[in-house]
Amino acid sequence: MLANAMLAASEAVADVTGVKTWTFAAILGVTLLLLATEKIHKTVLVLLSAGVCLFLGDYWGFFPHVEGHHLPVYIQMIEWEVIGIVIGATVFVEIAARSGIFTWISVKILKLSKGDPFKLLILFAILTAVFSAFLDNITAMIIVGSLTVVACRKLDLDPKPFLISEGIMTNVGGLLTLISSIPNIIIGKTADISYVKFLIVASPYVVIATAATMIAAKVVFGEKVMPLKSAEDKERNLALVNAFDEWETVKDRAFFFQAIVAVVLVILGFALKAQIPILRDFGIEVVAMGAAVVMMLLHAKDVEHDLDNVEWSLVFFFIGLFTIIGVMEKAEVLSMIGSLLDWLTEEAGAVGLMWFTALFSSITDNIPLAAMLAKIFGATPERVAEVPREVWWAIVFGANLGGNITPIGSASTVVACTIMKQHKLPIRFLEFVKIGGVFAFVQLVLASGYLLILQQFIG
Template sequence: MAVIAVAIFAVAYALIASERVHKTKAALGGAAIVLALGVLGSEDVFYSRETGVDWDVIFLLFGMMIIVGILRHTGVFEYTAIWAAKRAKGSALRIMILLVLITAIASAFLDNVTTVLLIAPVTLLVCERLEISPTPFLIAEVLASNIGGAATLIGDPPNIIIGSRAGLSFNDFLLNVTPIVAIELAVFTLLLPRLFRGSFTVDPARIADIMELDEREAIRDRALLIKCGLVLAAVFAGFIGHSVIHIEPSLVALLGAGVLVLTAGLPQTDYLGAVEWETLLFFAGLFIMIGALVKTGVIEHLAVLATHAIGGNALVATLLILGVSALLSGVIDNIPYVATMSPLVADLAAGMDHHNNTQALWWALALGADFGGNLTAIGASANVVMLGIARRAENPISFWEFTRKGAVVTAVTVAVAAPYLWLRYYAFG
């Protein structure tokens, strides 16, 4: 069964990468074959946390897509787009840096998928106003969201799994991971002009037009904006405090969406039309194929091979976990990878004598899994969502166009993280 699961995933992945078949068709086709051959059953798909569809991700996306769809009717995205362009004085590079920083910081306190859903419409409008391609901006933002999401316990789902398994608090992440994320963000910002060379030319006439606009005139429905603002504030508070109120972010998003649907007074086509149904179906298919890899032991076997290669050396273990996590998280979803790897890291950590060595293993897993999400177009949920938004906006981003940029950023961020782990937990630990 393991061979079958690997073969199905490899073929589906090749079809997605080649773009000869639409990625949703490839994912659902692979999932259908997995189910038809009996690799997974209904219990595995619908009810298992380890091998099934991650309904928290699906319904978080669904709820936030509805909220964003309603928010779009207020004109606030147009307002923000004009405001950002004017503050950057029409410079495309300064606009990119501003949006990247906003995205990264927001992703540390919300989940990065939510941040992408909110920032993408603004980006599309800014680029439309300046008559430039939005593709480099969308790619840069989603890369920044995966970097920024690594900073806190709640910024990226793998961090929540690691925090629970290792007994690490919100403050532990702030003290240990946030410093390196700040460094990584600075490096990434410096990399932007080279990474997206040739993407910052703007017609001076368009800049002049932007500077003459009054962003306040873009607001079309102030009453609805106030309602959306109150609901979003409550939703964000729920995201941040979900561990205290014991309500998952997916339910918080659905509750917020429900309140807005009831109070906005919009026809259902206005908010259901904003839902990326193809993206949700793609995730479902991908989760099923990855679940087959988990159930058949493929992911665990890879993790065991990695741990055997360590040989008891704490520094080698840390660097190997960092590198392997970045590579595998870029190819498969980092949530099941971290869920599978966590017990193995716990066993390794239990055999370490020094507390700093133990901590380093967990931070290596977190950084590798989070930064590895940038490696390919399907390495992180935020990547898939952003590509779906770009396609609907008639600015499709190909698998390889994203992956060429993402692979560079992953290599750089992992290369910067490695000496940080060595210096902090071994050289001066």
């Protein structure tokens, strides 16, 4: 019944009064508040909220019935491209990870450190950043974090500084490419930023931020990550890391090499999509889904299991979230927030918007924020053209880096804390904020400067 009732109307719907707008704004506020408290599962929460929004929107006639065959309005509201990328990339990464590529690389990097704590800190931080660029942040953190725990146990090191640094570096690495994080995907799609363009603009900042973070880590963690001095310690640690055998993490060498080829081809596919005739007319989600299909072909024996590993809760979360945002748009809640943001951007510039986004992301999920801001600034193609380019980058930097301020600010910092808790090294909320805050502050200050430079070049 609801589906029929929600027949789409592309034309604007009249009679959206202040009361109605404020009612929906209240619903949005409560939803975001409940999301931040994490009392209810986020997927259930947004689906429930989406349902309320649809019923109320229909009751107030936001979605007038039209004749003919139309997709229900909530179908149109959902950004299927984003969902396609998430599903495709998840399946691809899940199967590629099973080939042992990432564990193999991780052990190689461990050996490269020779067991020296400072080298280990730097190399693992870079590794996490690079993995985050190509994997989702959670998987990157799980792989590198697991090895960190095992390696630190062997080397008799405190894993805490390493895990915190890695949790923070996943959010820096998450800035590197268009598909590195979901806010990137949402903003990139809305602002029509290509994979290559994204990489070119973001990579200099990622390099600078990584270097700055490592310097900050040396200052913050002090003795725990200092380089080894005595020849005896160096020799001992070298022997311990050399005892790791990267091939032990690879179950099937043929599949391992096939997966390497597939990963390289997929990265090229993302990068060269615009130049490849067959892909040119499709969205980037086609590359992601194509990559997933290829990997399932290579690993055909366990397709059911591969598909089980798609984060279906995340997919449904998106469905609910996009529906809420769609209704909010029609209820003119977004235009109301947009006016506020326009004022903020005018007064404080893109830098101010970035800090606002970062603070918001530090206490709640950055996906709804990115989706909402994308909808506000990218409501129409004309609006997209009007918005200065650095505004999009401000949202990307803020949404990603804000996750470093608190332990609940991003999924990867949550995973880092989970690992610490599992190994009886719990970290308090404020203890993390004291450390993560320093890193996030350094990174956000650098990002502010970088945005100002971008303003000069791309503005």
